[in-house]
Each structure stands twice: as C-alpha cells, then as structure tokens.
Amino acid sequence: MTKTTITLKINGATRTVDVEPSDVLIEVLRDKLGIKSPKIGCDRGDCGTCTVLLNGQTVRSCLVLAVEADGGEIVTLEGIGTDGLTPLQKAFIAHNSFQCGFCAPGVTLAATELLRKNAQPTRDEIKEAIAGNLCRCTGYTPIIDAIEDAAKPANKKTKAKK
Amino acid sequence: MRYVGEALALVAAATLAQARAAAAAVVVQYEELPALFDMAAARQPGAPQLYKENNIFKELHITRGDPAAAFAHCAAVVAHTYRTPPQEHAYLETQGMLAVPQPGGVMQLYGSMQCPFYVRDGVAAVLGSTLGATQITQTSTGGAFGGKEDVPSLPAAHAALLAWRTRRPVRLIYERDEDIICTSKRHAAVIRSKYGADRDGLLRAVEIEYLVDGGAYATLSPIVLFRGVVHAAGPYRCPNVRVDGYAVATNHVPAGAFRGFGSPQVLFAAERQMDELARQLKLDPVELRRRNLLRAGDATITGQTLHASVGATDTLDTALAYVREHPLAPPPANAPHLKYGRGLSTIYYGVGLGVGGEYLARTGATIQINHDGSVVFAVGTTEIGQGMKTVLAQIVAEALGVPFASVEMLPTDTTRVPDSGPTVASRATTMSGNALLHAAGQLRERLNAVAAEVLGRAPLQISLHHGQIFADGAPAALSFAQLLHECAVRRVSLSAQGWHHPRPLKYDWQTGQGDTYVVFSFATNIAEVLVDERTGATTVLRVTAAHDVGKAISPAGVEGQIEGGTLQGIGYALTEEIVQANGVIRNPHFSTYIIPTACDMPELVPLIVEHPFPDGPFGAKGFGEQPLMGVAPAIANAVCNALSISQYELPLTPERVWAALHSA
Amino acid sequence: MNTCRIETPRTCAEASALLQALPDARVLAGGTDVVVRLKDQLIWPPLVEISRLAELHGMTEVDGWLRLGALSTWTEIERAALTARHADVLVEAAREVGSPQIRNRGTLGGNVANASPAGDSLPALIVLDAELELRGTQSTRRVAVAQFCCAPGKTVLAHDELIVAIWVPVRAGWRGAFVRLGQRAALAISKVSVAVRVLRADGIVQDSRITLGAVAPTVLRVPEAEAVLRGQRLSAAVMQAAAEVVCAAARPITDIRSNEPYRRAMCGELLQRALARLAEPTNPSDPSDPSDPSDKIT
Secondary structure (H helix, E strand, C coil), X not given: CCCEEEEEEECCEEEEEEECCCCEHHHHHXXXXXXXXXXXXXXXXXXXXXXXXXXXXXXXXXXXXXXXXCCCEEXXXXXXXXXXXXXXXXXXXXCCCCCCCCCHHHHHHHHHHHHHHCCCCCHHHHHHHCCCCCCCCCCCHHHHHHHHHHHHHHHHHHHHHC | CCCCCCCCCCCCCCCHHHHHHHHHHCCCCCCCCCCCCCCCHHHCCCCCCCCCCCCEEEEEEEEECCHHHHHCCCCEEEEEEEEECCECCCCCCCCEEEEEECHHHXXXXXXCCCCHHHHHHHHHHHHCCCHHHEEEEECCCCCCCCCCCCCCHHHHHHHHHHHHHHCCCEEEECCHHHHHHHCCCECCEEEEEEEEECCCCCEEEEEEEEEEEEECCCCCHHHHHHHHHHCCXXXXXXXXEEEEEEEEECCXXXXXXXXXXXXXXXHHHHHHHXXXXXXXXXXXXXXXXXXXXXXXXXXXXXXXXXXXXXXXXXXXXXXXXXXXXXXXXXXXXXXXXXXEEEEEEEEEEECCCCHHHHHHXXXXXXXXECCCCCEEEEECCCCCCCCHHHHHHHHHHHHHCCCHHHEEECCCECCCCCCXXXXXXXXXXXXXXXXXXXXXXXXXXXXXXXXXXXXXXXXXXXXXXXXXXXXXXXXXXXXHHHHHHHHHHCCCCCEEEEEECCCCCCEECCCCEECCCCCEEEEXXXXXXXXXXXXXXXXXXXXXXXXXXCCCCCHHHHHHHHHHHHHHHHHHHHCCCCCEECCEECCCCCCCCXXXXXXXXXXXEEEEECCCCCCCHHHCCCCCCHHHHCHHHHHHHHHHHHHCCCCXXXXXXXXXXXXXXXXX | CCCCCEECCCCHHHHHHHHHHCCCCEEECCCCXXXXXXXXXXXXXCXXXXXXXXXXXXXXXXXXXXXXXXXXXXXXXXXXXXXXXXXXXXXXXXXXXXXXXXXXXXXXXXXXXHCCCCCCHHHHHHHCCCEEEEEXXXXXXXXXXXXXXXXXXXXXXXXXXXXXXXXXXXXXXXXXXXXXXXXXXXXXXXXXXXXXXXEEECCEEEEEEEEEECCCCCXXXXXXXXXXXXXXXXXXXXXXXXXXXXXXXXXXXXXXXXXXXXXXXXXXXXXXXXXXXXXXXCCCCCCCCCCCHHHHHC
C-alpha cells in the first residue's frame, strides 16, 4: 500500500487529500492543505505547538499519522472564532497574553478544550490543561489570567443561580 | 571540523525525504585530532592548540585601587568558586531561512532573525556579492533571546549558497535537535571570587577571575566577556577592584548571545558572594546591599560616574515593601520537611552596545504619513516578541500627535533603512525610539509650518494630539485631513528619515577604567521558595521583581518582559543545563532539556520603578534582558537560607541540593 | 518522508495474520512513543494501525475482573468510574503521564508493550496483580504484567500477538498510591516512581504489593519490603524499615535525568510518602474519597 486518499472534516469543511502512509498529520495540514496555524516546534510531541482538536480532543498533530485521522473531524485555530473572536481570544488580547506568538495556536486549542469540558476551571486546572504547551516568552501568567477571565462569565452565572 | 554539529556539506533536494536520503549517503572519513572539552584545561601548558598559542579568544582586565593591600585591612573576606552551565535559548521556532534568487542577481532572504544587517553582511561575504545585491527581510520570529543574533547568518548563508548554485528558492529549517546541537548557548562559566568588607559592611576589595567557555569559534565571546567583566561586581561601590576575564577556545559548540550576555553568570556569583559576606559579618543581607548600592553621583568599578537614572535602592525598597505588605501563607504545619526560604538579589544592566560595540551603535528610521492619514514607519531593529513594535508605534503616535491605531510598522528589511546595527543589548526602544523621534520631529516641523500658514499663526503656537490640531492650546478650525490636503497642495514631503547615535564613551582598555554604557537599568528580585529537605526539590512560591526601566512606555509590555524573563531565570536556576560528554550534547530535545511548564510557574509580581533617563525617548531606558539576570542568584540565596547551606553551582537540581545536605 | 506500508485491520484475527505475514512490522496503538522513534529512522517498517479493532476499546467489569481494552487512553483511565473504583493506583499513574494531548492519544496497551523501565503504567499494573490478554493467530493466553517485560523494550510478546486487554482483579479493601519524581512539575518522564497497594484489617497490614519504576532495567517488585509490612501497622518505624529495604533492592543508573545515589535514596523516600498517604484515616463524608472499607467493617 502506498498512496492513499483520506477524508477529513477540517474546520467544518470536508476535504479529501492524497497522503503517503508515513505522512504525519501536521505535514498534511501545513503542506498539503495550507493550514498553517499548527506549528512545528519539536516534531516529537514535547512542545505542544502543533496541537489541534481531533474528534473533540486535543492531540499532538506531529505524532498522529494522517492515515490514523482518516474520517476524523479536525479543528485548528483557523476554525476558532470564525464568527468574530471568541471570548477566550478577546481575553488573550486584553491580557497581552502572547509575545512571539509561536505557542498561541496550540495554547488556544488546549484552552478551548478545557473550557468546553470545564466551564469554571480553577487556576491549577488551567495550568494543568496548558502544561503540555511550552511557552518561552511570557512566563504563562498573562495566558492563565486570560483563560481565567474568559471563564468568568460562566462563573458569575452559576453564582447568580445559587 | 571543530565541534560536533559543524556543517560539512550542504544538500538540497526537491523533497525532504530525498534530502535526508542524500545527506545520509554522504560518507565522511575523519582523522581524529586531540580535542579540548574543559575550559580550565584549555589554559594549561600542553593543551591541544585550538586558537593562537594560548587558546584565549580574548582577555579583559579591570584594575582599580589596590585590592591586594585592601584585603589585609578587611574585617571579613569570603572567597569561593562558582560554576554555571551552558543554557539553551529554547525559542519555540527553530532557525529557518528561505533564499529566493531574484532577477538581476539579487539574493532575497526571508527568515527568523534578530539582526538582518548581520545576515546581509554574512550572505554577501559568502556569495561574494555586494550588500546592494543582498536583500534580507525578517519574517515573524518565534522567539530569539539572543539565539538569533549572529547564528541566523549561518543558515542564511547556507540557504543562499544552495539557491545561488541551483538558481531556485531554497528553504532551510533546522529540526529541534539540530538546532540545539548546532547553535549557540549561554557560555558555561567558572567564576573565582574574593570579596572583602570592613566592620561596617562596606565593600573594600573585590577580586574576580571570570572564565567562559567560548567553544570552537570566537563569534561573540569577546563582547560577551566585556559585558561580563563590567558587571562582575554587581551594582555596588568598591574602591579596590581587580577583574580578569578570559574567553577560551574549546571543541564545544560556539557559545554566544543569550539574554544577559555574559552577565547572569557573574551576577550569580556576585549576589551569592554578597549573601556569604553578610553571613560572615552577621549582617542582614538587605542591609549589606543597602550600604553598598550605587547612588547618583557614585562611580562603578570602571570609575564611571552615574549622574542620573540610578534606581537601585528604589528597586530594593519597592520589592521589600511588596513582600512585607503581602506575606505568603505559612508552609503547611504537617510538613516539617518543607523549608521556607527567602533570598534576594540586586543587579544592574548596562543598556545598549556600550563601548565594546560602540562602532555599531547607530540606528536609522523612516516615517511616512500617507494622504489618508495612515502612518507607516520602518526601523532597522526587529520585533522578536519583546513588544518593540507596540512601543515604537506608541512613540511615533505620541511624537506626531496622531492616533495610535493609525500607525503601522513595516516588516524590518535591509533595504528600508540604513544599517542600524543589531537588535540586542536591550537597545531597540532607546535607539530606534530616538531615531523615530528624530524623523517625527522633522515631520512635525513641516506639519506645524503648514498649519500655521493656513491658520495665520506662528508654528510654535501649533500643537497636535491624537490627530487633532490645536492653536495656542485651543482646538483649531482645521482637521488633520484638511492639514494633509494642505500639505499635498503645497507638495510638502511627509516622509522623513531619522538617525540616532548615543554620545561617545571614553574607556581605557588597558586599565579597564572609563565609561562603559550610556546608562544602567537596575532590578531587585526577591525569591521565596519551599525546599523539600528530603528530596532536595525546590518549589518557587513567588518572585517579586522590581525593575527601574526609566519610563515604562508600555507598562503591559514591561510586565510581560519581567514575567517571561523571570521564568527563564527560574529555569536557569533550577533545571536548565546543556549536558555534554566528549563534545556531544546529550540532551538535544525538550524532553531532556527541561524548561519550565505552566505548572512550574510561581506567582510572579512585576513592579515598575521609574527613574527617567534624560537621553532616552520619554525617559525610557532598555531593560529587556534584565528580568532573567537576577533570578538565579535570588533563588539560590533563598535555597541556601532555607537549608542553611551554601551552593556555588547552577542549576540547583534536587540531586545537587540533596547531595549538599547529605555531605554536610 | 519515506514511503512505507500501513495496514488498518478491522478484526483481531486480521491484525494477527498481518503481523505474522510482516515479520518486521510495528504496531501503532496511539503512536505517542512509536511515531517519535519512527521519525529517527530513514526507512520505516510496515505499520499495523489497530485503532479500528473494536475489541480493544472500552472498559467493563466481568466476573470479578476489570477488563481494560488495550486501547484505553490515559484520559479515559483518568476519568472512568470503573478505574476509580478498582484501579486507584492506575488512575494516579495516568494523571502523571505527559500532557493532556499525550493522555488523549496514548494508550495503556501501548505503554505496556513499550516496556520502558520508566513507563508509568507498569509499576501500577503490577501492584494491581494485573494480567494481559495476548492474542495470536493460533491462541489466546494470559500473562501477568509482572512476567511480561524482560529488558528495556523487550517483552514476551510473540510477533503475531497483540495485547487485547488488561485484566485487573477486583479486590475489596485494597488501597493504592502512585508517587513519582520527574524533572519538572508536569510533562516529565519519571526518574523514580513507586507504586504501592495495601490491604489492611483493623489497621494491620494483611497483604501488600510494592513496585519501583525507573530504577532497574524492568520494573522491580520488592517482596522483601512487602514482608516488612505484613502483620504491622503503618507506623513511622515500619515505613522507615520498608524504605530501607527498597533502597537496598533498587538497581538504578546515572543518566541524563538523575543519578544513582539519588534515585536509590528516593525509592525509600517515595515509598514512605506513598505509605503515609495510605495510613491517613479516610474521610467517609467525602464521596470522592476511595475509602478503605476494611478499616471500618472489622
């Protein structure tokens, strides 16, 4: 078996693409599909800059073979905030969260997954959720502050109910 | 071949797989020569000869007063040897270049870099072409920290050579392990340090030998060494000083620039020494520092009198006040093995290239006001995540009197402005800021003259704020759009070039006496830690960092620099160490070279102190490197205080701390 | 990248047949370790990607055993009610693995088959007396996890065999703990790990299991230390005595992550911490607390 055609639902659109069995998902996203937000920081699962959502869960797209993702649903940063910035993204801007920005796509997806599963995370839960996304510029503080802030409206609502 | 990781051959191919296969097919036959991996051994007689007759790339000396005589009269003397490891920048984007041959023989490069003019000079030299036939454009750069100062010239030259040979675009991007193996590191160092003080705790004599492992090529080692020797005794007064600095050749990967540039190593030693001295004098380490800190009017160890913008003591007071007013919760009562410790450091940083790099200390800038009111500017320094773009746009907006949102920076490109030197040494805000002020001043003169003519006033009566025109302080019946129209009618150029170079410095290279940098920034870090005395593991609870930055043009940007630099400093203090065995780097991945994650981050408290620098734009002085520099000594002092031990080597891994406890 | 062959079988029989037919094939079960290693190779072996084998997914309780499909991810193990009830120590180990993205993808069967001395599943599974269900072209067999690894990266798995499931015996009254040291607070490979499981009655230890990870070529079970605990209360002196025994039993090395004397000493330290946690009285009002019924009933 050499070349094979896979189908992916990427950011809501169905795409088919010819891949080699050894093609890694991030290469296919970046080089064959032109989706450039996932970054190659280490290419071996150590840094998190390649993070994408695969079937609703964040994965290291440098460690997933394209063939493994066949039939799957992928969301990258390009698929987040398509109807204007999300509250999370607005909070990142308000908190001056990023410096060089290389980690930003992966951090955004990790935080998106967290907030979907846990609308009111504690500060420690936020740290754990982004522990797989290395950032060398910011010291993480403004990133964590922003995620905390983005989760706040939900907090307030729950508190109001009680 | 002088180090493991040095390029031997270049391979270009249509696909990555082909390139890998071709590179694997290269057969190299090596004849092994004696190698040198120990910087101390490099200076011994009989060592393999790597550079000139003594393996010394550069030596520098500072001599002031008579330390040998002064030690005899000291009430307390402490002498220790300190060691620091090579540190990896760990920018998340690896080195990468795209070379595109253009019609007419021009070679265009795009890439991740700090210093486009260095890349230009390197590529032109390798291709044998003119600077005019070499165009370098910086692309969005995923972190640098000094690691993209001189290094990108190498992949750029390699890519350009292949593009020149194949007449096709060539992309060259390092993989992570290649990047860690082949590119510069913070110099490993050995610092032998002897401090003497009188009964009142006044520093009377300091003797320091500073030895750095430059690796296989000199690259930036001489100028790194210069910054190191100037900063060797910290921000204190001392009448009797001897500093001897040596950058030696070994067969390690060349060491180079990294945030702090030769100073974090010596400042680790200096601030540990101050604590050791305080211990011996039975004096509070805060009090010892307070008695010796530089104030306005004092002279540094090179005899440079500091006239203004000396906020050292203020940073100390500010950090102490915060910690006093915000005490941490006491450690859990049921965990007696967790020992609380607090440590501090006060440091300084000479802003800009200084006398050692004075010939490069000039910058250009251009500003253009378009007829729709949008403003674009270009500078020769680069945005590398540090926030220069924001700060410079603020400066342009303020100086022109236009809204911030109307100002945009163009990508930095060697054809837009004259050679402006490197983006290093925390110089972008002050240098490009001043060059932009120069350009903006010319534009303001022209705008004011036209507005004055239209309004029938004198130019001095006109002012501009946020795109609104005022005459004698009252809103004028002339909109900014109308003013631009009036300028267009008169065919007035609304494009201007700015240029800046700082005042010259006088320095005697024989004695090491004179002026070294135009101004110094200052910082005090207070680290609070919990050390587990059974595992040796240190948890940093809080770092309170007060920085005198002259004037914070973008306070959020300043805080971002403090927070990010502090976490790099925490890595340097506790986990980060490039491990080499026979010249081979054994931890070339992020799974083995350990930088902090979000879970390793303590509470970070950035505090801004402002002692304006008269020659800086709006009083600002550069400080971007400083946040890293004082963190490791503060943490080391905290660990030592927590356990009543002394540590002389970084990083303070659990293994090292545990061994210290068990050898005691 | 080079071209290679990748097969995506739909049944276990198909997978075993493929493995038999492709003697140099590698199984891909999440890929968080295998893909990293493949990237270091110029030529890739044929790959058998098993994510579509339905039998290897899911967790169930069957006849006194907890059956964990080999493709159970760390995230699933971390969150499932069944593992919380019957495999506390494995849940604790799962929480320590890599990052959320690695835990979403990495599988229990993959980690076991990897046979890394620092793999976090192995010390936990051994103290749980877990067994592996191995299926080949001819037969199915059960092997204790404790007997599975023979050297770093080497196991008793025949080439045509797959780990289909991990079986954990359901035992009342046992409580476990997993503690480890890494080079940083998260995203770290263990430099020392200790897993413990203890059965107590009236506070007296009836039985126990103690394993050490990353301090020998394979995970070490230390029966001599278990013997120290038997018939004793978990007093400071008993824990100290057991700690001394594990320190003596460890066979650590010095490598990039740590050194020999430190690792040895930490085996004892971590064992004491794990036991101290188990010795703490449980809080019956806290429903999330996996309380020890034996302490209350008898």
